[in-house]
Amino acid sequence: MNENEHQILERIQQGESLVLEFKSDLKCLPDRELIAAVVALANTEGGDLLLGVEDDGAITGLHVNHASLAGLPALIANRTNPAISVRVEPITVQGHHIARIFVPKARQLVSTSEGLLLRRRLKLDGTPEAVPFYPHEFIQRQSSLGLVDPSAMPVEGVAVDLLDPLQRLRIRNAIKKYGGDQSLLALADNELDGALGLCKEHNGQRCPTVAGLLMLGTEELLRQHIPAYEVAFQVLQGTDVKVNEFYRKPLLETFEEVELLFKARVEEEEIQVGLFRVPIPNYDRRAFREAFVNALVHRDFSRLGAVHVKIGDDGLSISNPGGFVDGVTLENLLVADPRSRNPLLADVIKRIGLAERTGRGIDRIYEGMLRYGRPAPDYSMSNAFTVSVHMANTAADLEFLKMVVEHADKLGNMPIDSLIILSRLRGERRLTTLDLVPSVQKSEAFVRATLEKLVETGFLESHGTGRGRTYTLSVALYLRAGKKSEYIRQAGFNPIQQEQMVLSYIDKHGSIKRADVADLCHLTPPQAYHLLKRLKDQGTIKKNGERRYATYTRHQ
Incomplete structure (x- = not known):
């Protein structure tokens, strides 16, 4: 089984998802159904459509009418509006020929040539389905893609003189x-509005505009024209x-009113650092402000x-309707270009x-947690419908x-x-x-450079060389915290100590393996290999066997 076949088989075994669709071709999948599935993806x-695979993951192969896949991209382009350019790849899995159709994520709304608009969603049981794309959902899609600005749209039927002058x-x-x-x-007021x-x-x-109504509208106008707008503050x-x-x-x-309620629940103590008194709040105000805004x-x-x-026993949570905008994910939250819905x-x-x-308010949220030695803010409960x-x-x-x-x-x-690195090592x-x-x-190059700067400034110590190089907090930080023994456990032992430990182990047990050395001396497998090689080159030990069966004994 080649690598490509193995990867496809693994994906099939995981089942359908928002980005993976199976389509049976036993009875020759009609073009209309194929195009509808592509449009929904x-x-x-976007994602992959696997033609020749049943809903339950059984691989049944392509119909004879689809034996030649050369014309499939042109068929899909001609039957979609605007045209979707797909990539089709023939794959043989378990002796059956199937087609992998890679469908790109559309940068605008796409329909079939017959005007059918579909999208995919997850059902309550976690399986996906294709459902109609209704007109009232268009604005959500377009704003998440950055194609329109909902907040800049005019609110018709609302005269300027109905706005609340106190809000200006x-x-x-x-x-x-x-x-x-x-x-x-x-x-002047009208100039400020403009x-x-x-x-x-x-x-x-x-x-x-919608933004203007949110900033200057009365409660009555907001209820009438922006019914989705609401803010809840809860203490549990x-x-x-x-x-x-x-x-x-x-x-x-x-x-301002929610911030007052929040500030009433902020408790502070102070510590002396040099000549300064440093406050330690249970919740950082700047982090709260950025997250709430x-x-x-x-x-x-x-x-x-x-x-x-929500403020509960375990901490503060802030959530809002609407997932991350297009291009922002949990994996690039800290580095994605600032974008707003x-x-x-x-x-x-x-x-x-x-x-x-600067648009980097997310950094303040992280800083407001990490500088106090607390866990990083947790966005893991966010999904396609909510950011939390x-x-x-x-x-x-x-x-x-x-x-x-x-x-x-x-x-x-x-x-x-640097705060993230120190926090994780802590x-x-x-x-x-x-x-x-x-x-x-x-x-990786940026992270390595940051680590070396922290080593130079005395915050970290490095151990080993190459890709197996590891980092720990420096001895000075452990000593300052009164944790000398903990430092020894984490930093490990110097090379001479490591050699003596290996020889003592062999004397007691007769032989040693590389995995035993790594565990004994707190080393990575490459570091353990180099330690054993050094002892072997010195003529102190000899190697018996090869690869994973290799053991090392005293040289007689």
């Missing part, structure tokens, strides 16, 4: 308070609900559901000063915080990449460059 996330005063006060764009303060895109001319009349203690407030007020007023601004206003802020609204909030103007972040309410690591504060005093603020003790790449979400 393209209108979701609130915007001006926020600019002063949060250090927003000071040039906005000199503008500069921020809160109102625009439409069909000869001046009316608010066990199964008891202590606070359960819901808001439909203008966005800035809602933010992100939820308000990037939510999907075409999908019913509230932005939820509602660009105009995001721009308004940044110009007011309420959000990070959880910030654990755990005790701060005071020694870790002192280290971060002193670094900032001497060398400037510690980069978020919890997992010894890691390689490859272990850290998924957490930092940058290239």
Whole structure:
């Protein structure tokens, strides 16, 4: 079995998913059904259509009419609008010929030539299905792809004089308070509305945009024209609900009221670091602000559901309707280019000063957790319909915080990449460059360079060479925390000690394997190999057998 066949067989055994569709060809799959399946994949996330495989994963092969696949890409392109360019690959699996049709994710809505629009979704049992793509869902798809800006759309039937003038005063006060764009303060009300895109001319009349209504509308107007808009603040203690407030007020007023409720639940203690008193809150205010503003601004206003802020026994959770925008995933959250589902609204909030103007507010959320020695913010509960972040309410690591504060005093603020690396090593003790790449979400070369800088500044120690090189927190950090014995366990032993340990093991047990050396001396397999080779070259031990059967004994 070749590698390609093996990979396809593994995917078939895992079953259908949003990005994998099986189609039986025993009775010659009709062109209409084939095109509909391709359209559904393209209108979701793209993926593979395996022609010649039953729904249960049984491989039955292609019908004789599909023996030649040369014309299939042209058929699909001619029967879709706009045309979808697929790649077709013939594969033989378990003696049967099947076709792998790779369908790219469409950058716009795609239908069959007959006008049929479909998309894929998961049923309650986790299996996928193709369902009609309804007109009211178009805006969700287009905004997630960055094709339209829902927040910039005019709200017809709402006169400008119906807006709440007090909200403009609130915007001006926020600019002063949060250090927003000071040039906005000199503008008259109608000029401010135009500069921020809160109102625009439409069909000869001046009316608010969706962003304008969110910022300046009354509660009545918001209920009527943006029914999906709602914010919930809840405090839970066990199964008891202590606070359960819901808001439909203008966005800035809602933010200020929820922030007051949040601040009332922030508890602080202080520690002395050098000449400074450093506060340690149970929840970082800046991290909360960025996470809450992100939820308000990037939510999907075409999908019913509230932005939820929940404080429970285990920590703070903030969620909003609408999954990540196209191109943003859990695997690239830290490095993806800043994008919003509602660009105009995001721009308004940044110009007011309420959000990070560089678009890297996610870094502040991470920093607000990691600098105190707490776990990184957890986005793992996010899915296609919701973005959710959880910030654990755990005790701060005071020694870790002192280290971060002193670094900032001497060398400037510690980069978020370094914080992530130190945080992981604090919890997992010894890691390689490859272990850290998924957490930092940058290239192996970048992570290695960051690790070496941390070694140079005395935060880390390196062990070994090449790809097997590992890193631990430095002895100075362990000693400072009063954990000398823990450092010895993690850092391992020097080469002479390692050699003596191997020889003592052989003297006691007669022989040793490479796996035994790795376990005994806390080494990686390549490091254990080089240790044994060094002893063999010295003539101290000899090798018996080859590869995984090799053992090492004393040289007589």
